[in-house]
Amino acid sequence: MTPSISQLASLVGQTITLSGWAYNFRSSGKIFFLQFRDGSGRVQVVYSAADLPAEQWDALKSLTLESSVTITGLVKAEPRAPSGFEIQGTAFSVIALAPEDYPIANKEHGPEFLFDNRDLYLRSATPWATLRIRDRVFFSIEQFFHEEGFIRFDTPILQPTSCEDTTQLFSVDYYGNPMYLSQSGQLYSEAGIMSFGKVYDFGPVFRAEKSKTRHHLSELWMMDAEMAFHDQAMNMDVQERMVKRLVKDVLDNCQAELKILERDTTLLERLVNEPFVHLTHAEAKRILKEEGLIEKETYDDTYWQDDMSTEEEIALGNKYQLPVFIENYPAEIKSFYMKKFTDEQGIVRARCADLIAPEEGREIIGGSQREANYDALKAEIIARNYPLAEYEWYLNTRKYGTVEHSGFGIGLERTVRWITGNHHIRETIAFPRMLNRSTP
Numbered sequence: 001m002t003p004s005i006s007q008l009a010s011l012v013g014q015t016i017t018l019s020g021w022a023y024n025f026r027s028s029g030k031i032f033f034l035q036f037r038d039g040s041g042r043v044q045v046v047y048s049a050a051d052l053p054a055e056q057w058d059a060l061k062s063l064t065l066e067s068s069v070t071i072t073g074l075v076k077a078e079p080r081a082p083s084g085f086e087i088q089g090t091a092f093s094v095i096a097l098a099p100e101d102y103p104i105a106n107k108e109h110g111p112e113f114l115f116d117n118r119d120l121y122l123r124s125a126t127p128w129a130t131l132r133i134r135d136r137v138f139f140s141i142e143q144f145f146h147e148e149g150f151i152r153f154d155t156p157i158l159q160p161t162s163c164e165d166t167t168q169l170f171s172v173d174y175y176g177n178p179m180y181l182s183q184s185g186q187l188y189s190e191a192g193i194m195s196f197g198k199v200y201d202f203g204p205v206f207r208a209e210k211s212k213t214r215h216h217l218s219e220l221w222m223m224d225a226e227m228a229f230h231d232q233a234m235n236m237d238v239q240e241r242m243v244k245r246l247v248k249d250v251l252d253n254c255q256a257e258l259k260i261l262e263r264d265t266t267l268l269e270r271l272v273n274e275p276f277v278h279l280t281h282a283e284a285k286r287i288l289k290e291e292g293l294i295e296k297e298t299y300d301d302t303y304w305q306d307d308m309s310t311e312e313e314i315a316l317g318n319k320y321q322l323p324v325f326i327e328n329y330p331a332e333i334k335s336f337y338m339k340k341f342t343d344e345q346g347i348v349r350a351r352c353a354d355l356i357a358p359e360e361g362r363e364i365i366g367g368s369q370r371e372a373n374y375d376a377l378k379a380e381i382i383a384r385n386y387p388l389a390e391y392e393w394y395l396n397t398r399k400y401g402t403v404e405h406s407g408f409g410i411g412l413e414r415t416v417r418w419i420t421g422n423h424h425i426r427e428t429i430a431f432p433r434m435l436n437r438s439t440p
């Protein structure tokens with residue numbers, strides 16, 4: 001491998017040549033401080049006029065922000081530097097001189113400006129650190145599933161039916177007929193487990209949600225896991241071990257990135273070793289009300305059957321300071337495929353759980369045990385006025401050798417937002433697609 005900034009620890013005392021970009025610089029008299037990045041990291045290169053041929057020194061003096069350059073120098077340990085290293089420059093050349101008007105100067109810019117220039121903003125330290133953690137989370141999830149005996153099972157993005165809420169579908173013209181962009185690969189994964197036992201998919205999914213919040217994207221990446229012969233308790237156990245594993249992997253491998261993001265990791269370190277909290281939906285609603293965890297003037301008679309609001313999820317995360325499973329939502333506010341049961345109050349509930357991350361992470365996972373009975377599932381599809389013929393293939397999973405099974409979906413960007421401590425979800429994907437943003 002060619003040398004890189006990420007390997008400086010093993011290159012101390014050696015003279016190396018690196019190519020990259022000049023992200024900042026300043027000079028004082030005969031010394032020139034070049035802030036240099038090569039994609040793998042950032043390091044300061046210090047040049048002294050005395051050590052350079054005149055034309056190289058002149059090239060440094062006329063350098064512009066974000067020009068591509070090649071540097072040569074001696075690697076030195078430098079405990080005071082953020083990277084821990086410094087390079088004593090001995091040669092310098094410009095690959096391509098950038099015009100002087102690089103739009104993202106070293107001053108405060110509003111988020112709209114930064115995202116209008118996302119192609120360039122990606123070069124800055126915050127996106128760099130955030131998207132490297134995203135890569136680690138992705139890698140960690142894939143590793144976890146392979147170690148657990150799952151196989152990756154890619155599901156189609158163009159789908160003839162809806163998996164979740166039918167109001168949140170993007171439709172496309174498919175040779176003259178309507179098709180929808182996938183909201184989740186789950187229904188196909190359910191067919192997959194009847195062949196492979198345990199599968200996961202990982203890919204972009206689409207939600208035409210009219211939500212303009214810091215938690216919602218129109219295009220997001222979701223990992224759906226599906227497991228034959230698993231009930232909801234086993235399902236939650238897999239989720240908890242997976243979340244612990246990926247947080248631990250980020251803590252073990254991404255300290256430099258977490259430092260750039262100024263992330264306080266106290267609670268992340270805690271959750272790796274502590275059991276997650278379990279509450280039923282009814283308990284959660286009662287606690288929210290009795291402890292006055294959210295500002296609410298009045299509670300109506302059926303408040304405890306409502307969906308969880310963003311404020312309620314955040315309040316529960318703040319109370320427990322650990323991830324919280326909220327179980328058994330009223331069935332009517334959840335998806336058609338979930339297994340139902342009737343509770344002591346006579347409320348029909350779903351055998352499901354959302355996993356709420358603390359520190360304003362909100363819901364990062366939605367999962368459930370699936371209705372395995374052919375007649376019950378068919379009746380639900382009819383009751384919801386879904387086009388039954390389009391679900392015939394899906395019902396085959398229950399018709400031919402049905403089994404108890406469960407699964408879940410984790411939103412990659414919600415998870416990365418929580419772990420990195422970014423305020424807005426748009427920071428966690430390279431080119432966000434949202435209600436009010438579709439460019440660049």
Ligand code: 4AD
Nearest residue numbers: 184186207216217224364365366407408409411414
């Ligand atoms: O809770 P959801 O809608 O669950 C499903 O789609 C199931 N079919 C998953 C399954 O059981 N296989 O979505 C799962 C997760 C959410 O918990 C959230 O993290 C993320 O996907 N998510 C979004 N993230 C960002 N923006 C949006 N608009 C999101 N919608 C869902």
Ligand code: MG
Nearest residue numbers: 354363365366
């Ligand atoms: Mg959900």
